[in-house]
Amino acid sequence: MPSNSSRKTDRKGKGKASASISTSANRVLAGRVGPREIAPINNNINGVKDDIAAVNSNMAAFKNRMGVVVDTSGKTHTAFADFATAYANNQTRMASLGPSLMPSYVPQISLSDAEVSVIISEIFMEKLWDWKFESDDPALVAENESKKKWNLNEKINHRDNVAVINYLKSYISAQTRLAGTHPRVISDKIKNRYKHSHRTFHESPEQKAKKNSKGRANSRTLQMSIRRKSTYMDNWVAIDAAMGYKTGNPVEKAYLKLFQKDAMSDGESDIEIVDNLPRRCLHVARPTWRSEEFNRLLTMVNNIDHTHHVLNAGVGTKPRMNRYPATLLPCSVPATLSQSLPRWAINDE
Known part of the structure; x- marks a missing residue:
């Protein structure tokens, strides 16, 4: 019969291995593996293999000590071992293709509605023609004239305005600083911008x-x-x-x-x-x-x-x-x- 000290040692070893496996699996499944954690690739592969070996060793020791059959078919740890092996093989394949093809993970920072509005308003100022703009500088006038123009004499669904909307959607959605912003939010702000421009453009002097x-x-x-x-x-x-x-x-x-x-x-x-x-x-x-x-x-x-x-x-x-x-x-x-x-x-x- 194993001594108390050997039981404690086994439990400690199993606890460390389980924690390591659980942490690795959860981070892989959640897609939260950053570039620094992926490279060097061989270290990660070796780490996964060590985890697999630790699981197999501890499962076998647990069965022998308790004298009972735990998961007779071995489906649970076999499935995990298959998954971990596939992950390691995939990392090896990606590494062989070169660092440029390794997946990049850009952390997304949650922005408030006010912050999103400020950023999109700045983009509007940068990309949209201002019909009220006046300047004695020909270069500034030419710059304003080169920007995307609403057709303010037509409704929002006119082809000219649809083209501007599609351009803005594509440009704004590609901004990394707005990553995670719902497309509906972007669409609503573009439409509201057109409505405001249309309304002010047609205001009477009174x-x-x-x-x-x-x-x-x-x-x-x-x-x-x-x-x-x-x-x-x-x-x-x-x-x-x-x-x-x-x-x-x-x-x-x-x-x-x-x-x-x-x-x-x-x-x-x-x-x-x-x-x-x-x-x-x-x-x-x-x-x-x-x-x-x-x-x-x-x-x-x-x-x-x-x-x-x-x-x-x-x-x-x-x-x-x-x-x-x-x-x-x-x-x-x-x-x-x-x-x-x-x-x-x-x-x-």
């Missing part, structure tokens, strides 16, 4: 002016939100004390969540006379849904911000426009704010 005005208004309200939030964070102790406690307020920075972009009001620029000189100002249209208490908070923050700007303005600093409440804008609470604002900030009338 539509363009309206869109530009809306864009400027969004930019102004966003900047106002950021500036007011920053001013509040620097002066929240004094502002909270001046506003007083309200039910449900947190202990610190009680009004921080109110300075959201959609809660800001926009206006129209105008001219005022200051010291007999004309100066631009902003006549603000306050939304009717904002309560007087909310307006008081915003006015307080505006005054602090304006004072800070005047005191810290350097030579040549462009003066900030004064804001004057001019009109009321009848509107309901934006859906983005209805659940986040406290009741006292909303005018119920």
Whole structure:
């Protein structure tokens, strides 16, 4: 009967061999064998052969020790041995054909939707003709004219546009940095690019002016939100004390969540006379849904911000426009704010 020490030795040897075989097989089946692991090829072949020998030896020893028949037909380890031998032979054949024919495995890095969008947008800028492009440089004009052109007077299924779509699909799909990106994602982004170009190409002057005005208004309200939030964070102790406690307020920075972009009001620029000189100002249209208490908070923050700007303005600093409440804008609470604002900030009338 084998001694305890021999049993431990056998178990240890079998454990190492099993782990080695399992790891090798799993990596081969999953296709995760990199070039560095494949070369030199003879080392891998010898390693596989050693693994096969270890399996056969340990299976035989296990049968003899236990006195039982394990997998009488030997199908399990025989099948594995056949697979491993075939793999080793294939590696030998590939090595004989030369390193250029050895399989290459490029690791795929998962990109976020935003990263994919940025890369594809860069390709669009590089490969597509820009109908709005203007330049005094003939070389740049010629470069733009040489790019692929949408037929913006036709629908997307016109043969001219289909040719551009097929070219872009082929080019984008071949980019290694976009490896793993689903073809449907690429197709959708190409189609959306055509739709955007077609829409902007056919916009009337009135539509363009309206869109530009809306864009400027969004930019102004966003900047106002950021500036007011920053001013509040620097002066929240004094502002909270001046506003007083309200039910449900947190202990610190009680009004921080109110300075959201959609809660800001926009206006129209105008001219005022200051010291007999004309100066631009902003006549603000306050939304009717904002309560007087909310307006008081915003006015307080505006005054602090304006004072800070005047005191810290350097030579040549462009003066900030004064804001004057001019009109009321009848509107309901934006859906983005209805659940986040406290009741006292909303005018119920």
